[in-house]
Amino acid sequence: MTETPALPALWPAPLADGTVHATVTVPGSKSVTNRALVLAALAAEPGWVRRPLRSRDSQLMSDALRALGVGIEETASSSSGDGAGGEAWRVIPAALHGPATVDVGNAGTVMRFLPPVATLAAGDIRFDGDPRSYERPLGQVISALRTLGARIDDDGRGALPLTVQGGGALEGGVVEIDASNSSQFVSALLLSGPRFNQGVEVRHTGTTLPSMPHIRMTVEMLRAAGAQVDTPEAGGEPNVWRVAPSALLGRDVVVEPDLSNAQPFLAAALITGGTVTIPDWPRRTTQPGDELRRIFTEMGGSCELTGAGLVFTGSGKIHGIDVDLGEVGELTPGIAAVAALADSPSTLRGVAHLRLHETDRLAALTAEINGLGGEVTETADGLHIRPRPLHGGVFHTYDDHRMATAGAVIGLAVEGVQIENVATTAKTLPDFPKMWTDMLSGAGA
Template identity: 80%
Template sequence: MAPTPAPTALWPAPHASGAVDATVHVPGSKSVTNRALVLAALASEPGWLRRPLRSRDTLLMADALRAMGIEIEEGVGPDGTGEAWRVLPAGLRGPATVDVGNAGTVMRFLPPVATLADGPVHFDGDPRSYERPLHGVIDALRALGARIDDDGRGALPLTVHGVGALDGGPVEVDASSSSQFVSALLLSGPRFNQGVEVRHTGSTLPSLPHIRMTVDMLRAVGAQVDTPESGGEPGVWRVTPGALLGRDLTVEPDLSNAQPFLAAALVTGGRVVVPDWPARTTQPGDRLREIFTEMGGSCRLTDYGLEFTGSGAVHGIDVDLGDVGELTPGIAAVAALADSPSTLRGVAHLRLHETDRLAALTKEINELGGDVTETADGLHIRPRPLHGGVFHTYEDHRMATAGAIIGLAVEGVRIENVATTAKTLPDFPDLWTAMLGAA
């Protein structure tokens, strides 16, 4: 196995000499793993988490919970097979220090947990984390009775002064910049004395599938949740106070991380199989089946997994990605290689992600000869013949995989800091080269 490139190295993105034909085992979902860790830590009894994703973001979450007194044992499942984590809930405690890295789930999901700790919990992270919006969680927790010191920034670094409990109750939050504000409050809501009623006040709400994932996972551990979809008031989610059950949960493959591999089949006119693709899921990445089919591929879901096949042609697309914004970099990369223009809409919130993804995609694709323009809420992409060059990643894992997709069809693309993919997709360079080696 080739060593992972150093962060400062330029990784020559492999160029596909023909159609790929490979089976790719995609690691577990970051979104599911980190929600499951939080719920298991707040449960009233131990739980198992099978096939968890081991990546920077999930290890940051596990280490943060350990810092607050939760025991997480790494080993095999209760039946003696497969990697698993056993989570032993305990009294949350401070003082503690949490490194969030640049993980949105850690910086947003854990301050509500910290209000339940007996003592102060200090949160800090990477320089970029200071620029990411956190005001929705901070303001909501203060309205619910928490004491938080952030020097008025509405951002990191900050300290939550936990007193072992939080009253909870109704609260308003503008989650226009991140649906994680809603999920963060819902996840800890069962442990608040009055539960929580979250009322979204903004004009838009991105990434609704992630809120549905949060609700489904809460219900799976015994929480009572009322939602707009279940006949509740529009824009309002209610969680009833109560004990959470310890569960034996198997983590689904991360469907968003399957994107570059499916894109490889589309771009090269080949075939990629992703085992264990779920027949039913709340993961936003499941929409890739629809989007990439419209862009020229075809897919078949079997008992084994998803089989995706490219036709040899890549078509442009006009699509609203508001619910699935994390897919935008990979779709933009494919669109830059299409036979007609594309318009990607509904993703203004991407300017506040790991980097300003709209500006970054525009700059990097254009520097390879592309023609991308930013719109108020997305991108317009006119395909042009591309050439090699350095593709900068801005410490953003999805920028790195977008560059790799372009490199399949364009010789001489070099990815700066491909190691940033370890945030959610460990060993990406090895998985990528193995896929091509199977062709």
């Protein structure tokens, strides 16, 4: 990855001195990039991943796959059949092997998607990561893999660090799993399922299942790679997904812009009563971030999909909202930031699982917004936000990229907000500080 200038420990969040009018090109989706890399690594022939996200999470994924023997060649520019240019990664599958060590950082996709892949490698694959990764839920994936025939040494922790004793194949079959804490548990097993001897049948036993759009994304990408997948939506049993054993195709995948990472820029238009255009916004997508069109419109904006992309315009007023974010939990920090500046209270529901994300996002949002003079109350499954006049101060990020962008959103309207460790945005949104200041200067408008 290219070197970026050092950022201050406390980054002064720029105050908007008027309406924002800008075009912001958002980098590729992390969720699509990392799924595409896994599927390409497991394919029977080489493939391309075009316009990938280059960030800490995607670099951790590509480095991990390389450690297992996969070839990933990066090119500065290339063109696909549909004319998609820009950066492209050529993925060349190979016999997976160890010994190897995988650094997951604090990336949920890496820590959950790759242990199933490692069961297909010949040799021991050790997984380790940031201290926070030791606290994030992984036990359900470990138990499920053992049920399917894997040998995993985790010293009984049900968490990182661990070693997968890869045997070059996995029997697969039927497994029950409680994915109430993360839809990634289901996606992790489905992505490698075509390569298991019996495929895989995943039966979710929990009472809730957050972030369903991400499971739909996994299913669509598997089918596009040639896998046969039966789902509840297709008339199958509720909460049951089946993937038949098969070879996967090497594909040419063009990665969509990360719609969740467009959130702070759309919020800037909403807060300042300006207009922000996001190029290449897809007309059909499984990304949860597409819900921003509906949510931010309800909060006071308007949007239109045009040939230039998504054009979002603020009205100069911000309204509170009562919304269930269970399927789009990653949007909660940005919505909470906007809600703190609204003209009426908001209730954000269905996101108890955010307590187990990069940090306890519900506690973190409560502490940081209240620290600036807000009135946020944690509920059993979300937040109640009563707008209050806010003041400047330090907004802590807890090494969580979405906390950092949420603080920047508040800083647009509140003078003196300082973001602690804004560099954590590099997890999924490289160069965020420059993108933010460019937006405020009208660059690209």
